Amino acid sequence: MASTKAPGEKHHSIDTQLHQLVPGKVSEDDKLIEYDALLIDRFLNILQDLHGPSLREFVQECYEVSADYEGKGDTTKLGELSAKLMGLAPVDAILVASSILHMLNLANLSEEVQITHRCRNSKLKKGGFADEGSATTESDIEETLKRLVSEVGKSLEEVFEALKNQIDPHLCLCLFYIF
Incomplete structure (x- = not known):
């Protein structure tokens, strides 16, 4: 070496x-x-x-x-x-x-x-994606996506756009196909 x-x-x-x-x-x-x-x-x-x-x-x-x-x-x-x-x-x-x-x-x-x-x-949660980023790590992406839509109140389009900007678009499509 x-x-x-x-x-x-x-x-x-x-x-x-x-x-x-x-x-x-x-x-x-x-x-x-x-x-x-x-x-x-x-x-x-x-x-x-x-x-x-x-x-x-x-x-x-x-x-x-x-x-x-x-x-x-x-x-x-x-x-x-x-x-x-x-x-x-x-x-x-x-x-x-x-x-x-x-x-x-x-x-x-x-x-x-x-x-x-x-x-x-974190004392004030505003219901945004930043709140999800400060949450404890979850091992199940499907659970996280469902929580973003049902509990946080984000639309599928908002979640898709946020993911698309952070990961490979092909992987993002695969994740939404599973969801």
């Missing part, structure tokens, strides 16, 4: 890079970014203690490239990530994949903490 960092260069926290990826208007969710960065940084420290600095750097680079691809949609970043991962031995590939999976799980955990925090602090 080759590293792009100079020998002896100190590992930096990815907190700054995560803050750069987030739009400026998300001030309410700064704690989510901080929890996410803190958990991932701690995980990378443990990974370094167990497997050395080169693996930590490699996993961190893969995570940053994938975040960059997700943020900008630049397909060259996807190719760069693919090239990095294809050059690994099977044992290293499993270790890197499980490390990235753990990092994603930690990000999800910090998001759940933020959702719970929002729920507790």
